[in-house]
Amino acid sequence: MPRTERIISATGQDHIMVKGLKECPLFRDNMDKEKYLELLEKYKKIHPIKIYAYCIMTTHAHLITDSNESNLSSFMKSVNQSYAIYYNKKYNREGHVFHDRFKNKPILTDKYMKNLSLYIHRNPKDIKKFKHNTEKYKYSSLPIYLGLKDEANSIIDSSYVLQLYDANINEARKKYLVAMNQDDKFTDIDLINEFNTQKTHYKSDIRVINSRFETEHIVEFIRKNFDRTFNIHLKYDRNNIEYKALSVVLIKYYCNCTYKSIGHMIGNMTSSNVSRLCKKGLELIDSKKEYSFIFDDLLNFYS
Incomplete structure (x- = not known):
């Protein structure tokens, strides 16, 4: 069955989501999350993609990207293929690592951009340790948005989203924090449903090595x-x-x-x-x- 044609964003801006196989966590430990960020940084130098926000969880990851007239598919293919090679070598396994290709949804309005960035940064709220302090979650761009982490050495350009809140960076950060703490029910349900309704035919034969748990x-x-x-x-x-x-x-x-x-x-x-x-x-x-x-x-x- 042929793959559906990928929708090209008229603005160049997209919500990107990658997800692991149902039976296999995509990022098993913090080193895996660090590796994925390292690969985003590596291939961002080759493809001049802008990344406005990210959050890497155990089973999936979200990005907000701007193709910047570059090839988004080529960028994501490079990142995900390199990660799959790393993952299979580390965990002594073979086969697919990702649940199908990455999913993208074009971002066409400023309102959607603002809601989406908040939704992505709220992902860690469902982890008990970060329920009331999502800004402490290390594998999210939220600390950069709030000025808690230096942006200079990161893969993120937070200014694009923050300027939608206020032209003054300090005021924008205050308003963003207020918005983060509001009980917002926004979710990018269409993109999430794409993953949930598609079946994977890969049968995993996983052997975990160097386990840290009994x-x-x-x-x-x-x-x-x-x-x-x-x-x-x-x-x-x-x-x-x-x-x-x-x-x-x-x-x-x-x-x-x-x-x-x-x-x-x-x-x-x-x-x-x-x-x-x-x-x-x-x-x-x-x-x-x-x-x-x-x-x-x-x-x-x-x-």
Whole structure:
């Protein structure tokens, strides 16, 4: 089936979103996020793309770009291909890393630009550690917008969006902070739905190496963040099954465990049943907002 033709923005400005495979976090640790930023900086020197905002989460990343009469597709292809090579080498795996091509949505009005930048910078609010202080999230351009981090050595040009708030940079930053703290329900639902409605046919065969977690770490994390009474060995308990499914996902991808070894650890559970639990856990992460940033929450819990 041929790919749909990419829409070219009349203004040259786009909301870009990249997303990992459902069964595989795109950025497993902070080093991965640093690498992606490094690649954006590297290829930005070759393609004179302007980046107005970014936020890199565990499962996906957002950018606001201005093609600046350059080739956006070529820029993103270079960045994502280089990242995929790095990722597969680091995690000793093969195959796709991204869920399809990057998605873009043209930015045609100043209002949309302002709302979008706020939406992108609010992404870390769903991580418990950053719920009330998104400006402390390291892998977002928000600290630059607020003057908390020097823009001189960054990939960001924050002035374009900030001047939409006020010609005076200090006043613009104050107004931007006020806007950030407002309870705004804006979301770029069209672009997000593009990812959610497309299916990937890639079957992952992931082996994590150099794991930093033991199964006890995962169980402790679930207990302290969701249910203090959680018991991974308990059977036939409806209230327990949801957290067990989430635990299996985290153990599978962060503890270098096979389905067989997880089944043995849980207690007399077959590999096929563990696989079904893992699938259920991934569906919960994908469908329930309270679990959507569980990978970030785990990493921050032990950081």
